[in-house]
Every structure is written in structure tokens, then in C-alpha cells.
Amino acid sequence: MAKAQSPDMAPKVAIVWRGDAQARRDATPETSRQKAVFEALARQGVAAEPCVFCEELAHEVREQLLRMDGVLVWVDPISGGLRRDVLDEILRAVAAAGVVVSTHPDLVLKMGVKEVLYATRELGWGADTHLYASRAAFEAEFPGRLDASGPRVLKQNRGNGGxxxxxxxxxxxxxxxxxxxxxxxxxRVLPLRAFLYECRTYFDGGGKLIDQAFQPRLPEGMIRCYMSEGRVVGFGRQIIRGLMPADAGPPGPRIMSGPDHPPFQALRAKMEGDWTPAMARLLGIDALPVIWDADFLYGPRDAAGEDTYVLCEINVSSVFPIPDEAPDELARTMARRLARHVGSKPERAADSPAQTG
Known part of the structure; x- marks a missing residue:
């Protein structure tokens, strides 16, 4: 257990989520959906406070974050039609000033976008995966690939919620x-040419599309592997509705379990011992996020009849809900990271590189 220390000496962390001006005024740890995270940080001797973000109060949010030692962010890439570009610029600025930011926007662009499926396709969790970096390439290559290989799944590079x-x-x-x-x-049924035209907006502003083979075992559900840095901290399995036929019924609840849940120990061993370290090396990541998750579908069974797993997404922007075991693990990770982050904030800004993860 962490040593007790005076409030003035405790490292300070802001927990950031999206809301409006009223939500910002009313926010408290006790009423937040991150209540368990606030409590876990307190057990580690870290003083956490809420920070509700909205674009209209960007300056106020920036000033609050500059007073912190660390920041934990729960903001989706797209929410109510709004993207988080303004917040990302704030986070870059406060990280450059010496604040520990998890997850730093530059790290989000490495592992929290769909392009990671293409970059890591050879790691053992990959499937038949392609990337289209321009509308012209997509329109030239996708029709032939669809005709030759059966159903495909297209994913815009940055998004959430399907x-x-x-x-x-x-x-x-x-x-x-x-x-x-x-x-x-x-x-919907429509001409392929019309669908290709609809997809043109995904390439705006340097956007990309990732193309994977459809996984026939999708009806068996998705396994979410929750991570803190390189350690598995829990699992969530769910029967999902997205991409399923209209008569498939509603999605099932996400059944949470701890890291030791027996059915997923082979997946845990792969994540901790193989895939996560290999991804970090491949993408040049020095410090993995304090909290992140990887979503897997069941791939074809191997020669021994054992399950294989296909990565369909990595989430680093707003990982929630999380298993009961996760808050204490991420709090310990954040406390360790803050303990390594010594010196006053002016000294950090002058002498140290931005802290990410």
C-alpha cells in the first residue's frame, strides 16, 4: 500500500472526459463514471480531480491541466459529431510543459487508429488486411479484392462506436x-459505384481506409483484452450486433472477468509475452498507455482445434467500462510513472522531453 502523505505533497492528476459547461461546474469524483478510478488513485497517494472538456472552455481546461503532474484521458475520437482535435492540441501543449499525459495524442496516432491493423498484420493476430491511403487507390483496388475473396470489412482510420x-x-x-x-x-443494397462514392469522405484530411477479410466466427462474440502498459488486467466478452444480420437479435451484455479467467489464458500469454512487446518494437513505443484495450474476434481454429484470435481494434482514447480489477492496476501504473517523473514542473519543461503513454 502507498505511504500516506499530506495533500500538498501528493502528485496531482486530472481525469478528463467530455461534457458541457454545466457538466464541468457540477463534476465530482463521487458522481463520475470513473469513481472507481478516483478511489484507486487515492489509495496510491495520488490526488485526482475531474476535468470536463468542451471546446468552448478550452483555455480553462488548458490552464487546469498545466497545474497537474499527470493527466488521464477518457474522450472518444468522435462524439456527437465532434472530433477531439482541440483537446489533442491542449494535451500536446501540457505534455511539452512536463505533464505526464496518458494517452498522448501522438501515441493515439500510433496504436489507437485502425492503421495499426495493417502495420501489425504479420504479428500473429493479423488477418488478410490492406490499406488504402487515397480515394484513387481504394476505387482501383477494392472492387477486385471484394470479387476475389468474399465479404470484406472496411474501417475508417479514426473512429469509434462502429x-x-x-x-x-x-x-x-x-x-x-x-x-x-x-x-x-x-x-442496404446499392450499386458498388455508389458505395465507393459514399466512402470518399473517409479520405478527407489525409484519412485512410483499412480493409480486412470478414471473420465468419463473428456470431461467437468479441473478446476485449484490457491492458495496463504491457500487463493484462482483465477481459470482457460480448455477443455483438454490429455487422450482423437484421434477425440476429440485440447485443448481449459484456461479461467482465479478471486477468486469471481460465478460458482466456492462451490469449493472455500471447498478449503479454509476444504480441504486445512486438507491437511496441514495431511502432517505436517506449511507454505503453496506462489503460488500453485490444478487441479480438475468433479466427479459424488451428490444426489442434484450438482457437485463434484476430485483432479488430485497439482502443486507447476512452476505455470504458473496465473490469473491477482494472482501476487498482491502472492506478499503480500511474503512480509508478509519476514517481519516475521527478523535479518541479518548470525544470521538467526546460530540461525533460514530453512524457507520453
Whole structure:
């Protein structure tokens, strides 16, 4: 257990989530959905305070974060049609001033975007995966790939909640059936040319599309592997609705379990001993996020009849809900990171590189 220390000596951390001006005024640790994280940080001798972000109060948020030793962020890439570009610039500024930021926007762009599926496709968790960096490449290459290999899943590079994730099936030389992964969106049948045109906006501002083979075992559910740095801190398994037929029924609850849950020990061993270290080396990551997760679908069984796993997404922006075991683990990770981050803030800003993770 962490040593007790006076409030003035305790390292200070802000927990950031999106809201409006009223939510910012009313925010308390006790009423936050991150209540367990506030409590876990307190047990580690870390003083945490809420920081509700909205674009209209960007200056006020920036000033608050500059007073902190660390920042933990729970803000989706897209929420209510708003992207987090303004927040990302604030986080870059406070990290440059010496504040520990998890997860730093530059690290999000390394591992929290769909392009990571293409970059890490050879690590053992990959599938038949391709990347389209331009609209021209997409329109030239995707139709032939769809015709040759069966149903595909397209994913915009940065998004959440199934937004911009499409299952595409060829019906004949001209027509396709498409279904977006968000909510209860129903499939549509339309000309392939029309669908290609609809996708043009995904390339705005340097955007990309990632293309994976559809996984037939999708009805068996998705396994979310929760991580703190390189350690598994829990699992969540869920029967999902996205990309499923209209008669598949509603999604099931996410069943949470701790890191020692027996059915997922092979996946845990792969994540801790192989895939996560290999990803960090490949992407040049020195410090993994304090909290992140990797979503897996079941791949084809191997020759021995054992399950394989296919990575479908990594989440680093807003990882919630989390297993009961996770808050204490991420609090310990944050406390260790803060303990390594010695010196006053002016000295850090002058003498140390930005702290990320």
C-alpha cells in the first residue's frame, strides 16, 4: 500500500472526459463514471480531480491541466459529431510543459487508429488486411479484392462506436450489400459505384481506409483484452450486433472477468509475452498507455482445434467500462510513472522531453 502523505505533497492528476459547461461546474469524483478510478488513485497517494472538456472552455481546461503532474484521458475520437482535435492540441501543449499525459495524442496516432491493423498484420493476430491511403487507390483496388475473396470489412482510420465500419458483400458484378457497424443500422443494397462514392469522405484530411477479410466466427462474440502498459488486467466478452444480420437479435451484455479467467489464458500469454512487446518494437513505443484495450474476434481454429484470435481494434482514447480489477492496476501504473517523473514542473519543461503513454 502507498505511504500516506499530506495533500500538498501528493502528485496531482486530472481525469478528463467530455461534457458541457454545466457538466464541468457540477463534476465530482463521487458522481463520475470513473469513481472507481478516483478511489484507486487515492489509495496510491495520488490526488485526482475531474476535468470536463468542451471546446468552448478550452483555455480553462488548458490552464487546469498545466497545474497537474499527470493527466488521464477518457474522450472518444468522435462524439456527437465532434472530433477531439482541440483537446489533442491542449494535451500536446501540457505534455511539452512536463505533464505526464496518458494517452498522448501522438501515441493515439500510433496504436489507437485502425492503421495499426495493417502495420501489425504479420504479428500473429493479423488477418488478410490492406490499406488504402487515397480515394484513387481504394476505387482501383477494392472492387477486385471484394470479387476475389468474399465479404470484406472496411474501417475508417479514426473512429469509434462502429462509425465508418462497413461489412461489404458482393451480390453480382454491379451490386453490393453494405451494413455499417454502429447501432441498429440495417443493411442496404446499392450499386458498388455508389458505395465507393459514399466512402470518399473517409479520405478527407489525409484519412485512410483499412480493409480486412470478414471473420465468419463473428456470431461467437468479441473478446476485449484490457491492458495496463504491457500487463493484462482483465477481459470482457460480448455477443455483438454490429455487422450482423437484421434477425440476429440485440447485443448481449459484456461479461467482465479478471486477468486469471481460465478460458482466456492462451490469449493472455500471447498478449503479454509476444504480441504486445512486438507491437511496441514495431511502432517505436517506449511507454505503453496506462489503460488500453485490444478487441479480438475468433479466427479459424488451428490444426489442434484450438482457437485463434484476430485483432479488430485497439482502443486507447476512452476505455470504458473496465473490469473491477482494472482501476487498482491502472492506478499503480500511474503512480509508478509519476514517481519516475521527478523535479518541479518548470525544470521538467526546460530540461525533460514530453512524457507520453
Amino acid at each position: 462509425i465508418g465500419v462497413w461489412k461489404v458483400e458482393s451480390l453480382d458484378a454491379w451490386m453490393v450489400r453494405v451494413q455499417e457497424g454502429r447501432g441498429d443500422v440495417e443493411p
